[in-house]
Amino acid sequence: MSVISVKNLKKYYQVYQKEPGLTGSIKSLFSRRYQSVRAVDGISFDIEPGELVGFIGPNGAGKTTTLKVLSGLLYPTSGQVQVLGFTPFDRKSQFQKQFSLVMGQKNQLWWDLPALDSFILNREIYEIPPANFDKTLKALVKMLDLKDILKVQVRKLSLGQRMKCELVAALLHSPQVLFLDEPTIGLDVVMQKKIRDFIKNYQQKFNATIILTSHYMGDVRELCDRIIVIDHGKIFFDGKLNTIIKKYATHKQLEIIFANPITKDQIRKLTRAKIKYFDPPRVVLSVKKSLANSLAVKLLKNFAVADLNITEPAIEDIIRQLFGDRELA
Amino acid sequence: MGKYLKIFQTSLINGFVYRLNFIMWRVRHVIQFLAVYFLWLAIYADNNQLFGYSRAAMLTYVIGTSVLRSFVLSSRSQTVGVEIASGDLNNYLVKPVSYLKNWLARDLSDKLLNLLFMTFELTLVILLLRPPLLPPASSPAAAIFIVAVILAMLLYFLFSFLVSSFAFWYPEHNSWPLRFFIFMILEFLAGGLFPLDIFPPVVYNFFRLLPPAFFLFQPMQIYLGRVDLAGAVGLVAANLVWLVLLYRVSRAVWRKGLKIYGAYGR
Numbered sequence: 001m002s003v004i005s006v007k008n009l010k011k012y013y014q015v016y017q018k019e020p021g022l023t024g025s026i027k028s029l030f031s032r033r034y035q036s037v038r039a040v041d042g043i044s045f046d047i048e049p050g051e052l053v054g055f056i057g058p059n060g061a062g063k064t065t066t067l068k069v070l071s072g073l074l075y076p077t078s079g080q081v082q083v084l085g086f087t088p089f090d091r092k093s094q095f096q097k098q099f100s101l102v103m104g105q106k107n108q109l110w111w112d113l114p115a116l117d118s119f120i121l122n123r124e125i126y127e128i129p130p131a132n133f134d135k136t137l138k139a140l141v142k143m144l145d146l147k148d149i150l151k152v153q154v155r156k157l158s159l160g161q162r163m164k165c166e167l168v169a170a171l172l173h174s175p176q177v178l179f180l181d182e183p184t185i186g187l188d189v190v191m192q193k194k195i196r197d198f199i200k201n202y203q204q205k206f207n208a209t210i211i212l213t214s215h216y217m218g219d220v221r222e223l224c225d226r227i228i229v230i231d232h233g234k235i236f237f238d239g240k241l242n243t244i245i246k247k248y249a250t251h252k253q254l255e256i257i258f259a260n261p262i263t264k265d266q267i268r269k270l271t272r273a274k275i276k277y278f279d280p281p282r283v284v285l286s287v288k289k290s291l292a293n294s295l296a297v298k299l300l301k302n303f304a305v306a307d308l309n310i311t312e313p314a315i316e317d318i319i320r321q322l323f324g325d326r327e328l329a
Numbered sequence: 330m331g332k333y334l335k336i337f338q339t340s341l342i343n344g345f346v347y348r349l350n351f352i353m354w355r356v357r358h359v360i361q362f363l364a365v366y367f368l369w370l371a372i373y374a375d376n377n378q379l380f381g382y383s384r385a386a387m388l389t390y391v392i393g394t395s396v397l398r399s400f401v402l403s404s405r406s407q408t409v410g411v412e413i414a415s416g417d418l419n420n421y422l423v424k425p426v427s428y429l430k431n432w433l434a435r436d437l438s439d440k441l442l443n444l445l446f447m448t449f450e451l452t453l454v455i456l457l458l459r460p461p462l463l464p465p466a467s468s469p470a471a472a473i474f475i476v477a478v479i480l481a482m483l484l485y486f487l488f489s490f491l492v493s494s495f496a497f498w499y500p501e502h503n504s505w506p507l508r509f510f511i512f513m514i515l516e517f518l519a520g521g522l523f524p525l526d527i528f529p530p531v532v533y534n535f536f537r538l539l540p541p542a543f544f545l546f547q548p549m550q551i552y553l554g555r556v557d558l559a560g561a562v563g564l565v566a567a568n569l570v571w572l573v574l575l576y577r578v579s580r581a582v583w584r585k586g587l588k589i590y591g592a593y594g595r
Contacts, residue, residue: 093425
């Protein structure tokens, strides 16, 4: 049985439109034009226990809205949603004790108190037996290396430290289902990697079901077997990360390290392939899949080549291609 | 129950972080009190009996409402509107915790802090100004007075919570404009500036049964014995009716509000 089941979910918002400037503001005092925004427009998917699924799509695609519906924060306009057999919007405490929502840009920790105070408060709220609490907290603190900062006021922590503490607060009740909305936003690469490793670790250890949205393709590539691509509130693709690469990658990349000096013209004479990167001796060409091998042979015949690699394009490039020029989310 | 006790405790610790804020609030309180106190002292300079109140009764009323204000009108639940507007409400909605009870617990912790300061200030006022304070009219009156004060706290809490729910519909206002407007009138209708029975009977009979009258005015009437015991019990009953009514209304409003709640913020 699937842990999360979504059928034809729709969530429309009413937003009022204000014309820019002061005149627009004055006009809006007397009459407001409302417009319906289709944040989520009929999506369906099922997620099995232990799956780690990545939601990707541009800003405003409907990723966060979907997570908010799954958490019971938003009342769906229509459609059926079941998480762990519950209807999220009913907000039954039996349900709430089994999941957690972490938002990279919102905090649940009490700003003026040490994180430990918030943890203890969560112990009471989730009614975690003290022995379990101590054990889980100890394990989490060790995994995230937090020992020295538990008693420091949250406002004095760095963003990375705070994010780690947010994760701890969200995991103290050992949730089976985890919704992570941009958990690595604003963090440096080292910290991103740490959080990523931690999520992977947690998922394997507890066989947790996790949905993750992220701006960083690194998160998705490293963590998720399955991705759901959302755009304009609709599902664009749902499947294995490899499949999307195979399906949508029309080109391959040839990375060549030349042994002798080379000019762009010399390459252009030989092939119509696009030069993506030119900094001799290293040159990267983008070429149609079917032509990749023959071009490699041609290059080896005509030039002294120190090294040659044929690779799939980066997932970033594929997604960018899918969404055109719009901002990648 | 344990979780709300913990919220109470955590909120109390948190209150100490905002020492300066709290002290300013108390100073404002004392100044407000002194202004009203000396005004009435001046009014009674040449008379011992005015508006049906003796000098001692009026000054007791003024001091009494000032003390009550610390408990009854000291609600932090105005933050509710801000939390709805900013989406911080999300934090509570995903947890097995009642938002209403959470705020009640936090309010009570706030009232405890206020009580501590109030006791100190009151001692100071009594020592320095030596006002003619009247004791409660009788021991039963004192007991009913305490019940009336507790109900008044709950009534004001629900009232304030309801006003905050405005933010579901107008999140860009986070309920402050409405709150400001309402609470200016409220202070007056609660009898915070002068006792309501100074008004002509027609006006008074209307005002005295509105919810605000139960915040300050009615408890003090019970304390001073200006209503008999049967009347006092009747007032408590009326307060209860308002309480049930407001509770029902706020539940219905919240149920509606949560359906259109946008869970703003990322």
